Amino acid sequence: xNISRWAAVAALLFAWPGLALAADFDGSRLSPLWGVPFxxxxxxxxxxxxxxxxxxxxxxxxxxxxxTLAFFIPFAATFGPSVAGISLxxxxxxxxxxxxxxxxxxxxxxxxxxxxxxxxxxxxLNAGLLLIGAVLASFMGTTGASMLMIRPLIRANDNxxxxxxxxxFFIFIVSNAGGSLxxxxxxxxxxxxxxxxxxxxxxxxxxxxxxxLIGSLLVIFYLLDSWFYRNEGVQPVDPTPDTQRxxxxxxxxFGLLAAIAGLVLLSGFWKSPLVFDIYGTExxxxxxxxxxxxxxxxxxxxxxxxxxxxxxxxxxxGPMAEVAKLFAGIFLTIIPVIAMLxxxxxxxxxxxxxxxxxxxxxxxxxxxxxxxxMLSSFLDNAPTYLVFFNTAGGDPQxxxxxxxxxLAAISAGAxxxxxxxxxxNAPNLMVKAIAEDRGVKMxxxxxxxxxxxxxxxxxxxxxxFIWFK
Numbered sequence: 001x002n003i004s005r006w007a008a009v010a011a012l013l014f015a016w017p018g019l020a021l022a023a024d025f026d027g028s029r030l031s032p033l034w035g036v037p038f039x040x041x042x043x044x045x046x047x048x049x050x051x052x053x054x055x056x057x058x059x060x061x062x063x064x065x066x067x068t069l070a071f072f073i074p075f076a077a078t079f080g081p082s083v084a085g086i087s088l089x090x091x092x093x094x095x096x097x098x099x100x101x102x103x104x105x106x107x108x109x110x111x112x113x114x115x116x117x118x119x120x121x122x123x124x125l126n127a128g129l130l131l132i133g134a135v136l137a138s139f140m141g142t143t144g145a146s147m148l149m150i151r152p153l154i155r156a157n158d159n160x161x162x163x164x165x166x167x168x169f170f171i172f173i174v175s176n177a178g179g180s181l182x183x184x185x186x187x188x189x190x191x192x193x194x195x196x197x198x199x200x201x202x203x204x205x206x207x208x209x210x211x212x213l214i215g216s217l218l219v220i221f222y223l224l225d226s227w228f229y230r231n232e233g234v235q236p237v238d239p240t241p242d243t244q245r246x247x248x249x250x251x252x253x254f255g256l257l258a259a260i261a262g263l264v265l266l267s268g269f270w271k272s273p274l275v276f277d278i279y280g281t282e283x284x285x286x287x288x289x290x291x292x293x294x295x296x297x298x299x300x301x302x303x304x305x306x307x308x309x310x311x312x313x314x315x316x317x318g319p320m321a322e323v324a325k326l327f328a329g330i331f332l333t334i335i336p337v338i339a340m341l342x343x344x345x346x347x348x349x350x351x352x353x354x355x356x357x358x359x360x361x362x363x364x365x366x367x368x369x370x371x372x373x374m375l376s377s378f379l380d381n382a383p384t385y386l387v388f389f390n391t392a393g394g395d396p397q398x399x400x401x402x403x404x405x406x407l408a409a410i411s412a413g414a415x416x417x418x419x420x421x422x423x424x425n426a427p428n429l430m431v432k433a434i435a436e437d438r439g440v441k442m443x444x445x446x447x448x449x450x451x452x453x454x455x456x457x458x459x460x461x462x463x464x465f466i467w468f469k
Contacts, residue, residue: 027339028346034336037071041329042378045423046445060322064329071333086280087335093281095383096331098291099187100324102264103143103426105294105301109256110147111315112305114249121157123225126166127218129153130173134214137178138185138203140257141264146175146427148257151313154438161232164442167435168451169221173214175427176419180210180412183268184261186425188376188385188414193268195389196396197407205408209467213416216459250309256297263293319433323426330423334379341375341387353391363392365468369409373417373460377424385414409468417460420452421445 044063048056056063076084119125129149137145153170157163179185181203183193189202248254267290274285309315340348347353352375356367372388388410392399399407418425422432422445432442443451 026343027336027341028343028348030336030340030343030348032340032348034071034075035340037067038330038333038337040070041067041326041333042423045326050444061325064325068329068332071336075336088332089279090281091331091335093278093283096328098287099331099426100327101291101294101298102260103323103430104320105260105298106141106144106257107147107320107430108298109253109260109301110144111151111313112250112253112256112301112309113148114309114312115152116247116249116312119152119156119246121153121160121163121166123222123229125156126153126225127222129156130170130218130221131214133170133174134178137174138181140261141184142175142179142186142425143427143430144257144260145178146170146431149174150431150434151438154435154440158438160228162228163440164435165221165224165228165451167431167440167442168448169217169224171428171431172419172452172456173217173221175431176425177210177213177217177416180206180415184264186415186418187382189411190264190268191382191386192389192396192407192411195386195394197400201400201407202411205404206412209408209412209416209463212463212466213459217455220455249312250305252304253301256301259297260294263290263297266290314438316437318437319430322433323430326423326429327426334383337379338383338387341384342390344391356388356391363403363406365405365409366464368392368406369413369460369464369468371413372410373413374420376414377417377420381414381418381425385410388414405468412463412468417456419456420449422448 041064044056044060044067048060048063072084072088075087119129129152133145133149133153136148140148150167150170153166154163157166160166176186180189183190183197183199183202189197192202193199267286270286270289272285276283276285276288341352344350344353352371356364356371358364368388372384375384375387389399389407392403392406392410419428422428432448435442442448
């Protein structure tokens with residue numbers, strides 16, 4: 001984007017109504033037009049790979065930066081450099097940096113494990129690998145399970161003529177639904193754990209929903225993959241040679257994965273009065289220890305993993321760089337959107353918040369399920385979870401007892417519906433990038449949504465009538 005276009009965007013933003021509202025940052029007084037840079041970034045992610053694939057491949061980071069500046073330049077001019085700086089530091093220090101450190105650690109450590117041997121991707125084997133990934137996801141996180149399992153799954157199917165549907169269902173099952181049973185599985189549940197929700201609460205309260213969703217998806221996948229397998233067959237030559245037995249290279253990284261899980265749990269259980277103020281953002285000692293430990297684990301894995309393991313895994317930093325750049329823009333341009341949601345019924349999105357409450361004043365679990373879920377499909381699902389957690393009262397003891405159906409609906413919506421789009425959950429975009437790096441022709445942004453709309457939405461409707469009515 002050239003300078004003249006930057007100026008045009010900035011001028012347009014300054015001309016919008018409702019910009020010059022106050023000296024402070026009050027989400028209830030913002031115009032919805034503040035969300036345009038965020039919407040523009042999402043549309044860029046959706047459309048530019050289709051309309052300008054070469055430009056997007058080489059300049060997606062610049063596009064994300066352009067939309068970010070299109071928000072921050074008028075934001076700083078309207079509310080002052082101090083408010084803009086505080087918001088920027090909070091988004092980076094409290095949210096983006098810990099997020100990307102954890103993601104990098106999981107990406108690096110899982111990328112240091114090579115599952116040796118050539119599996120042949122039959123429908124039964126593929127369904128089995130998806131099931132294993134789903135079980136692992138709740139204990140090593142959707143990101144860790146995705147990074148560990150996606151490479152052997154792609155390699156097992158590298159002689160298939162069509163394999164994009166396999167990766168799509170992998171995102172549905174392993175990168176999202178599988179992470180619903182413990183706070184280790186997905187960031188929204190971890191935030192709930194930090195707020196006081198018991199570690200095993202989701203396991204006890206949304207296990208039937210999880211079993212139904214994963215079981216249904218596995219059945220649908222098996223039938224669909226069997227059709228592809230029968231009708232389109234496999235290539236005459238398998239690109240991956242057969243080996244005598246299966247095994248693991250770089251197996252010590254399993255220990256590092258356990259250490260990552262331990263650090264994440266420690267930061268939740270450990271309460272320390274020591275807090276550092278970084279330009280208005282409080283950073284606790286447990287979080288700093290966790291992040292320092294994750295960086296150390298990342299460096300240790302890189303140092304100890306043999307170069308051959310990385311080569312066999314076709315490990316590269318491309319997928320991680322893509323996620324880091326795009327999510328930097330998402331985390332920053334989302335600032336006014338989250339502020340407007342947090343403003344509740346008095347904010348620009350008050351209709352969304354009001355919709356989750358019944359006429360008698362009681363929360364409506366079905367509406368909480370769909371509201372938290374649909375917003376999690378396009379916004380980061382962790383802050384979306386917190387918005388509706390607080391909308392429902394924010395008292396963990398009440399939410400775990402008398403309002404248990406509401407908390408179950410919020411938890412299920414935030415985790416399950418992150419699968420609706422590529423940007424609903426970070427592993428989605430990482431899996432897509434890895435698959436494309438391996439030559440799999442993945443659906444476009446809207447093409448993927450056609451898959452999720454056809455497969456997931458009917459299942460979510462059934463779940464609403466069974467559990468959240």
